Amino acid sequence: MKLLIDMNLSPRWVEALVIHGIEATHWASIGAYNASDSEIMAYAKANDYIVLTHDLDFSAILAATHGEKPSVVQIRADDVSPDVIGKQVIGALQQMTSDLADGALLTIDTNRTRVRLLPLRPKPLEDK
Secondary structure (H helix, E strand, O other): OEEEEOOOOOOHHHHHHHOOOOEEEEHHHOOOOOOOHHHHHHHHHHOOOEEEEOOOHHHHHHHHHOOOOOOEEEEEOOOOOHHHHHHHHHHHHHHOHHHHHHOEEEEEEOOOEEEEEOOOOOOOOOOO
């Protein structure tokens, strides 16, 4: 598993992940700080990365394009420091390794973790 950490998360995530055996690179070490989300997604897809972010735009891109890759992990918490939510993120990554390898959107907040397999499809309307 290789994670590409978005600019909206601290570079400290790299060390927090690497010490748990997860390969990680912060976008700042490979791309422009003002790169578009689409550019980051294209790089992640071409280089077999999973995007770790606090930004909802990545899931919107997946939904709009019906993309199957790259997988995206969204942290949805007020404090996205690895000191605060790192243990929960690492546990979810380890638990969802197979889904993320196949293509998934993993959302982690302080109360729960949700996974949706890619490509994202609209939920069917229920009959009334």
